[in-house]
Amino acid sequence: MFSWFGKVSFVPYSKVADFAVHLKDGRLMGSLCKKCGYQTFPPRADCPECMSPDFSFQEYSGRGEIYTFTRTTAAPVGFDDIAPYTIIVVELEGGGRLVAWQGESLTEDDVRIGRPVQVVPRVWEKGEEIKVYYTAEQPGTTWNKAPAPHLG
Amino acid sequence: MSRVGVIGAGHGKFGRRSDATVQELAFEAFRMAMEDAGIEREVLDASVIAAVPEYHKQRSVAGVVQEYLNLNPRPTWLTEVACASGSAAIRTAWMAIQSGLHDVVAVIGCQKMTEMETAEILALMGRVGEVQWESIFGTTFPGYYAMFAQRHMHEFGTTHEQMLAVGVKNHHYGALNPNALFQKEITLEKALESEPVSSPFCVYDCCANADGAACLILANEEKARAISDKVVWLDGVGAATASMSVLRRPNLVGLPSAEEAARRAYQMAGVTARDIKVAEVHDCFTVAEIMAYEDLGFCRKGEGGRYIAERRSYIGGEVAVNVDGGLKSKGHPIGATGVSMAYEIVKQLRGESGKRQVPNAGVGLTHNVGGIGQYTFVHVFKRD
Numbered sequence: 017m018f019s020w021f022g023k024v025s026f027v028p029y030s031k032v033a034d035f036a037v038h039l040k041d042g043r044l045m046g047s048l049c050k051k052c053g054y055q056t057f058p059p060r061a062d063c064p065e066c067m068s069p070d071f072s073f074q075e076y077s078g079r080g081e082i083y084t085f086t087r088t089t090a091a092p093v094g095f096d097d098i099a100p101y102t103i104i105v106v107e108l109e110g111g112g113r114l115v116a117w118q119g120e121s122l123t124e125d126d127v128r129i130g131r132p133v134q135v136v137p138r139v140w141e142k143g144e145e146i147k148v149y150y151t152a153e154q155p156g157t158t159w160n161k162a163p164a165p166h167l168g
Numbered sequence: 169m170s171r172v173g174v175i176g177a178g179h180g181k182f183g184r185r186s187d188a189t190v191q192e193l194a195f196e197a198f199r200m201a202m203e204d205a206g207i208e209r210e211v212l213d214a215s216v217i218a219a220v221p222e223y224h225k226q227r228s229v230a231g232v233v234q235e236y237l238n239l240n241p242r243p244t245w246l247t248e249v250a251c252a253s254g255s256a257a258i259r260t261a262w263m264a265i266q267s268g269l270h271d272v273v274a275v276i277g278c279q280k281m282t283e284m285e286t287a288e289i290l291a292l293m294g295r296v297g298e299v300q301w302e303s304i305f306g307t308t309f310p311g312y313y314a315m316f317a318q319r320h321m322h323e324f325g326t327t328h329e330q331m332l333a334v335g336v337k338n339h340h341y342g343a344l345n346p347n348a349l350f351q352k353e354i355t356l357e358k359a360l361e362s363e364p365v366s367s368p369f370c371v372y373d374c375c376a377n378a379d380g381a382a383c384l385i386l387a388n389e390e391k392a393r394a395i396s397d398k399v400v401w402l403d404g405v406g407a408a409t410a411s412m413s414v415l416r417r418p419n420l421v422g423l424p425s426a427e428e429a430a431r432r433a434y435q436m437a438g439v440t441a442r443d444i445k446v447a448e449v450h451d452c453f454t455v456a457e458i459m460a461y462e463d464l465g466f467c468r469k470g471e472g473g474r475y476i477a478e479r480r481s482y483i484g485g486e487v488a489v490n491v492d493g494g495l496k497s498k499g500h501p502i503g504a505t506g507v508s509m510a511y512e513i514v515k516q517l518r519g520e521s522g523k524r525q526v527p528n529a530g531v532g533l534t535h536n537v538g539g540i541g542q543y544t545f546v547h548v549f550k551r552d
């Protein structure tokens with residue numbers, strides 16, 4: 017199911033594969049070490065601090081601010097059809113950063129370092145395959161979430 | 169501790185070498201280095217080959233290079249840490265000699281970058297970053313450094329013009345280097361007009377792929393003194409790493425691996441940044457050279473833009489940087505680059521660099537970065 021994550025999937029497997037299922041349900045998940053409480057985004061199954069392999073998913077609000085960005089004109093294979101596109105690194109409330117695309121609610125002028133944004137889970141509408149990703153949007157943007165997490 | 173010395177150096181022409189295989193490129197540099205050292209193959213104990221395998225049609229390229237150089241049955245091995253593979257080869261040769269296992273070792277950095285179709289290159293380019301969380305959004309190599317550039321501009325007021333001034337300098341010196349891919353000067357105006365790549369970068373912020381090879385012959389102190397009267401000593405070998413994911417870096421205005429590698433290399437060589445008169449730094453993108461000035465301690469963090477604007481990295485300034493043209497003008501055959509950097513420093517310290525000679529160059533360094541700073545090697549060279 018991790019193959020759902022991203023426009024092009026390079027690794028369709030992971031011990032945190034359920035991240036993609038949560039994302040499809042509208043939830044942005046980091047990880048929490050069950051032994052020492054180390055919390056991180058993106059999630060990882062194995063704790064880098066205490067080396068425990070026991071973790072649970074921890075929901076993130078997706079609120080954050082733009083840490084850096086770039087508008088890419090020269091795109092690699094699999095992304096030429098959407099170029100040019102703007103990649104935004106978001107510093108998340110709760111710690112950690114992620115790479116997202118600029119969402120439609122943000123104008124070119126909105127894409128400035130330090131500006132608050134909301135990371136919104138998305139399902140790719142084109143094509144039959146399930147593809148999930150996220151975009152950086154105006155603060156306060158809302159989206160649908162599945163009623164309750166059905167995975168650990 | 170006894171020393172390891174460079175007794176021979178060779179460098180082939182960098183560029184689109186559709187006339188030669190990777191082993192033929194390696195041969196050019198190897199032959200020059202052996203002639204330079206004035207030794208026969210019998211003196212060599214082993215070789216270390218630096219190359220990044222995914223660009224070559226030939227799998228396990230060290231084998232074909234070793235055969236073509238007629239070095240069988242001597243041992244060889246390949247080092248690979250992306251664009252820093254050449255410096256990793258030098259480091260492992262240094263280790264092999266210091267351990268006493270080998271006395272004289274050839275280091276050959278060689279790379280064919282143009283063997284692949286453009287589509288294959290573009291596919292590889294899309295997997296430069298961490299592929300699980302980042303590449304799936306279409307991140308690219310220039311894109312990552314561009315995001316460092318955005319932070320550098322934001323935190324320190326560095327300008328795109330200052331970045332492009334690095335390219336202008338490097339082309340200025342590359343025009344004088346017969347081994348360089350682009351042997352022509354560029355102007356800031358022309359650079360600013362070039363096609364956008366990944367904001368703020370345009371084409372003239374980026375180095376170009378090239379084919380090429382370079383070679384060093386390293387020896388232990390006793391052999392080096394016996395064989396050569398122009399030994400350049402490799403007295404500091406610093407190396408460090410940083411997270412693969414740039415998302416997990418403490419900041420995006422420098423490379424922590426470069427700071428750490430420099431600290432270790434300076435300490436080992438018993439020098440400080442102020443002793444360095446000539447440096448080869450990893451200018452894969454213009455901002456990378458600006459960050460290198462800072463990470464290496466040539467100036468304080470944040471002052472790199474002013475450093476180039478005030479021409480302090482030109483010959484006659486404080487530290488002459490990339491006076492062979494750098495990756496920007498010379499081209500970047502990724503496996504060869506670290507060895508090419510060392511070649512230039514060896515020639516500079518020997519006073520053999522002609523029109524590009526840095527006066528009174530007694531201590532020099534190479535700063536070779538793999539990927540987006542995941543690996544950095546800093547090597548300090550000294551003349552007797």
Ligand SMILES: [Zn+2]
Binds near residue numbers: 049050051053067
């Ligand atoms: Zn833990």
